[in-house]
Amino acid sequence: SIKACLFDLDGVLVDTAVYHYQAWRRLANTIGFDFTEEQNEQLKGVSRVESLNKILAWGGVEKTDSEKDELATLKNSWYVDMITKMTPDEVLPGTVDFLTAIQKAGYKSALGSASKNSGIILERTKLAHFFDEIVDGNMVTKSKPDPEVFLKGAELLGFQPNECVVFEDAVAGVEAAKRGGMKAIGIGEKSVLTQADLVVSGLDKLTIEDLEKL
Numbered sequence: 001s002i003k004a005c006l007f008d009l010d011g012v013l014v015d016t017a018v019y020h021y022q023a024w025r026r027l028a029n030t031i032g033f034d035f036t037e038e039q040n041e042q043l044k045g046v047s048r049v050e051s052l053n054k055i056l057a058w059g060g061v062e063k064t065d066s067e068k069d070e071l072a073t074l075k076n077s078w079y080v081d082m083i084t085k086m087t088p089d090e091v092l093p094g095t096v097d098f099l100t101a102i103q104k105a106g107y108k109s110a111l112g113s114a115s116k117n118s119g120i121i122l123e124r125t126k127l128a129h130f131f132d133e134i135v136d137g138n139m140v141t142k143s144k145p146d147p148e149v150f151l152k153g154a155e156l157l158g159f160q161p162n163e164c165v166v167f168e169d170a171v172a173g174v175e176a177a178k179r180g181g182m183k184a185i186g187i188g189e190k191s192v193l194t195q196a197d198l199v200v201s202g203l204d205k206l207t208i209e210d211l212e213k214l
């Protein structure tokens, strides 16, 4: 049965995807092209460097590694400007109630995010205290759909993968959970998150009983 919960950050607990989108678009526009909201879906859960590679490919632009470093740093500076202004109001509906409920019910929880900025976001939104362990983009070498980020979370919490459930909004993240041998609750659309064991529109739609039934 499920003993631990592993949470993705962006798109599950907070909606930072809009800030990523704005900053990446600004970068693309600076180089001289644009991309759509639909293309932006493919960036969810994907690391910073891999996101940049995808965007440059959409624009048909080639850059050297050092130019890419500069571009990624520029995008991140715009993104950080936005997230440092975040407030607890930006926590997605139901998040605080659900995190409180699982804590009371005795489940352990960890963050499993691809972001290198998770520290600022958790601090600004006052969510940090809910997590027993935090695994983010600073601690992993392989990005989702590789299961590394979630396997590390399970290990730090001291549970086997099959005792863990992952909450994910990204296709790559759900795939990572399944490849790691965990249950996955998709946050979003059933037609998109096809590999998930259960899909809901947000944490506000989940109860402890849903975890017991997995």
Ligand code: B16
Binding pocket: 008, 009, 010, 011, 020, 043, 044, 045, 046, 047, 048, 051, 076, 112, 113, 114, 115, 116, 117, 118, 137, 170
């Ligand atoms: P950063 P998650 C991911 O966070 C985002 O979904 C993805 O769009 C972003 O590129 C990635 O973090 C890296 O973020 O540039 O802040 O290191 O969904 O895994 O919490």
Ligand code: MG
Binding pocket: 008, 009, 010, 011, 012, 044, 045, 168, 169, 170, 173
């Ligand atoms: Mg996400």
